[in-house]
Amino acid sequence: MNPYDVNKVREDFPILKRKIYGKNLVYLDNAATTQKPQSVIDTVVKYYSESNSNIHRGVHYLSQEATVVFEEARENIQQYVNAKEKKEIIITKGTTDSINLMANSFGKKNVNEGDEVIISALEHHSNLVPWQQLCKEKKATLKIVPVNDQGEFLFDEYVKLLNSKTKLVTVSHVSNALGSINPIKEIIEKAHEFNIPVMIDGAQGISHCSVDVQQLDCDFYAFSGHKFYAPMGVGILYGKEKYLEEMPPYQMGGEMVDQVSFEKTSFNELPFKFEAGTPNVEAVLGLNAALEYIKNIGMENIARHENKLLNYATQELKKIDGIRFIGEAVNRAGVISFLIGDIHPFDAGTIIDHFGIAVRTGHHCAQPILDHFNIPGTVRASFAMYNTIEEIDLLTTTVKQVKTMFE
Amino acid sequence: MEVESIRIVEDEIIEEFAHLEGWMDKYNYIIDMGKNVPVIDTKYKTESNLISGCQSKVWLYAEFRDGKVYFSADSEAVITKGLANLLIRIMNNQKPDAIINSDFFFIKKLGLKEHLSPNRSNGLMAMIKQMKLYALVFKTKASQTSGE
Numbered sequence: 115m116n117p118y119d120v121n122k123v124r125e126d127f128p129i130l131k132r133k134i135y136g137k138n139l140v141y142l143d144n145a146a147t148t149q150k151p152q153s154v155i156d157t158v159v160k161y162y163s164e165s166n167s168n169i170h171r172g173v174h175y176l177s178q179e180a181t182v183v184f185e186e187a188r189e190n191i192q193q194y195v196n197a198k199e200k201k202e203i204i205i206t207k208g209t210t211d212s213i214n215l216m217a218n219s220f221g222k223k224n225v226n227e228g229d230e231v232i233i234s235a236l237e238h239h240s241n242l243v244p245w246q247q248l249c250k251e252k253k254a255t256l257k258i259v260p261v262n263d264q265g266e267f268l269f270d271e272y273v274k275l276l277n278s279k280t281k282l283v284t285v286s287h288v289s290n291a292l293g294s295i296n297p298i299k300e301i302i303e304k305a306h307e308f309n310i311p312v313m314i315d316g317a318q319g320i321s322h323c324s325v326d327v328q329q330l331d332c333d334f335y336a337f338s339g340h341k342f343y344a345p346m347g348v349g350i351l352y353g354k355e356k357y358l359e360e361m362p363p364y365q366m367g368g369e370m371v372d373q374v375s376f377e378k379t380s381f382n383e384l385p386f387k388f389e390a391g392t393p394n395v396e397a398v399l400g401l402n403a404a405l406e407y408i409k410n411i412g413m414e415n416i417a418r419h420e421n422k423l424l425n426y427a428t429q430e431l432k433k434i435d436g437i438r439f440i441g442e443a444v445n446r447a448g449v450i451s452f453l454i455g456d457i458h459p460f461d462a463g464t465i466i467d468h469f470g471i472a473v474r475t476g477h478h479c480a481q482p483i484l485d486h487f488n489i490p491g492t493v494r495a496s497f498a499m500y501n502t503i504e505e506i507d508l509l510t511t512t513v514k515q516v517k518t519m520f521e
Numbered sequence: 522m523e524v525e526s527i528r529i530v531e532d533e534i535i536e537e538f539a540h541l542e543g544w545m546d547k548y549n550y551i552i553d554m555g556k557n558v559p560v561i562d563t564k565y566k567t568e569s570n571l572i573s574g575c576q577s578k579v580w581l582y583a584e585f586r587d588g589k590v591y592f593s594a595d596s597e598a599v600i601t602k603g604l605a606n607l608l609i610r611i612m613n614n615q616k617p618d619a620i621i622n623s624d625f626f627f628i629k630k631l632g633l634k635e636h637l638s639p640n641r642s643n644g645l646m647a648m649i650k651q652m653k654l655y656a657l658v659f660k661t662k663a664s665q666t667s668g669e
Binding site: 135457458460461464465467468476490519520 | 544545548549552576577578597598599600601638641
């Protein structure tokens with residue numbers, strides 16, 4: 115195997131040449147969204163330059179051409195996550211949209227008064243609020259699996275929560291705020307002993323780990339394109355056919371219907387039943403291009419490189435007096451969350467920004483987990499395939515500078 | 522006339538800023554301001570004295586004595602506290618009318634809006650709005666009292 119050539123990878127990402135406040139951009143906000151390689155950008159431009167047309171409904175050449183590439187993209191996504199059937203790949207707007215689909219379709223049908231839905235304390239608001247609101251409406255109960263002070267999912271506590279009232283377990287693959295990797299294989303196995311289906315919020319998982327939905331045996335897996343080097347506005351909900359078939363449509367309109375009269379409507383088959391309206395074709399094709407790009411580099415190589423960055427960042431930041439890591443799970447991916455002494459994360463972030471370094475500060479849309487640590491937020495650096503050791507050195511130097519300014 | 526007393530303080534601040542070279546010095550100045558804010562009494566650090574629109578928590582309180590307004594504030598973030606103190610320095614010890622009618626010309630002059638993130642800039646505007654509101658309430662109360 116050739117050694118991983120990060121400089122060669124960087125050349126594929128035009129935005130990395132940008133200057134911010136006159137300094138080279140150091141982009142460490144990849145958990146919010148990743149940058150896009152040229153091949154993805156070219157795909158979007160080419161689509162509008164040469165192939166733009168509405169899919170699935172035209173007999174004309176362009177429409178058929180667009181339909182073919184769109185459906186090829188679905189097939190490639192199916193293969194990438196190793197879904198059994200192409201129709202198990204539902205195209206959505208993003209992870210949040212996928213989870214809302216689940217809450218409004220699976221949830222409305224299967225969760226009733228007195229039932230329970232299990233999430234973890236690590237969830238992003240997107241995998242919390244839809245279930246909280248559903249439970250409120252249905253007079254059901256949302257059960258929360260606690261974490262320890264390292265930010266690790268407490269498996270024994272989880273097992274205690276499973277019972278005949280549990281209708282769904284829905285947990286993140288990787289925590290966006292802390293980077294903890296949850297033991298999803300074991301979580302799924304355990305729930306299946308009780309015949310409970312499991313959804314995985316893969317928004318942060320898909321970009322750092324290889325995902326094989328059949329091997330995991332998860333019943334649903336949701337992710338976004340934009341955190342995976344693809345355009346914004348596209349996401350996937352993978353679902354096992356047996357569940358998707360039973361679930362009612364969530365949004366009504368074009369594409370998802372079979373026959374319509376003023377009296378009644380019959381719905382289209384999977385996956386179209388869940389794809390109302392014109393989809394974001396450009397983004398789906400962009401996602402396809404991103405998959406190709408990632409496959410060429412190899413997810414294992416990417417994960418190895420990111421782990422090296424994560425370990426190096428931890429080692430270097432640790433040397434700074436007063437640094438506090440928030441979330442120190444043994445199994446972590448892509449994210450390092452920290453505080454510098456008592457300096458407020460917004461103060462730190464403001465100064466770090468002026469050095470051209472993009473980090474995220476605040477609660478990362480996961481307020482409950484920060485409440486667990488009794489802090490208002492953290493500074494979060496998150497890594498992608500194009501980040502370098504030199505960039506981490508810059509971050510470390512900047513953090514030291516911040517410390518001098520505020521202390 | 523009353524607005525002029527605010528303008529004098531604004532000019533002072535503009536003058537001080539003019540001597541600062543580069544953004545780091547400017548931030549160091551704001552951080553120093555943050556460390557010297559007239560700190561709000563703990564009993565006023567309540568939910569109702571929180572300013573909405575700021576990313577970090579900011580509490581603001583005002584008192585009216587002898588026809589003039591006196592502010593105190595606190596925030597979790599030092600830069601926010603510094604910005605609050607800039608405003609306090611300008612609006613403290615002023616008559617309500619001066620505060621109500623001021624256009625806070627120094628913000629434009631210092632390019633503060635351009636320099637701050639949109640969130641921080643919104644927070645700054647929210648603080649000004651709250652300070653003007655305090656002034657308006659004091660003015661109304663004062664005119665009611667004098668009318669009796």
